[in-house]
Amino acid sequence: MSPLSPGITGEKSVAVTIENTAIAMGSGTLRVFATPAMIALCEGCCAESVEALLDSGVTSVGTKVDIEHLAASPMGASILCKSKLVAVDNRRLDFEVEVYDNVGLIGKGKHTRFTVDADRFVQKTYAKLEK
Numbered sequence: 001m002s003p004l005s006p007g008i009t010g011e012k013s014v015a016v017t018i019e020n021t022a023i024a025m026g027s028g029t030l031r032v033f034a035t036p037a038m039i040a041l042c043e044g045c046c047a048e049s050v051e052a053l054l055d056s057g058v059t060s061v062g063t064k065v066d067i068e069h070l071a072a073s074p075m076g077a078s079i080l081c082k083s084k085l086v087a088v089d090n091r092r093l094d095f096e097v098e099v100y101d102n103v104g105l106i107g108k109g110k111h112t113r114f115t116v117d118a119d120r121f122v123q124k125t126y127a128k129l130e131k
Contacts, residue, residue, distance in 0.1 A: 009083060012045035012083075015078055018075065032072040032074060042067055042097045044081075046060075046083045046093075050093060059121075060093060060113040061113060064112040066109045081098070091116070093114070
């Protein structure tokens with residue numbers, strides 16, 4: 001039986017700094033938590049929640065995000081992502097995520113990852129450059 005099963009949860013947090021604002025990331029003109037930063041936080045949260053359960057040499061890669069950014073968060077705010085693995089289909093892992101700041105819910109959605117052999121994945125990816 002695989003140690004990966006629905007119900008696995010994770011949490012990951014960051015502070016809003018100049019580096020993860022919309023203006024710094026090129027996704028807007030304001031000093032608020034950037035949508036790309038929220039997506040990266042969600043992907044990292046999901047990845048970290050299962051990483052220790054994967055076989056040696058296996059990792060997971062993100063393939064799909066469907067995340068709504070519902071409210072802005074200013075610099076200095078604390079951001080928390082909560083993830084839950086909701087389905088496992090062979091190598092596919094489907095997650096639900098919620099993102100909060102100091103005031104409340106600021107984002108929610110779904111994220112899909114696939115487990116891969118890390119060495120084989122990297123070799124295949126870089127072989128494209130040799131063509």
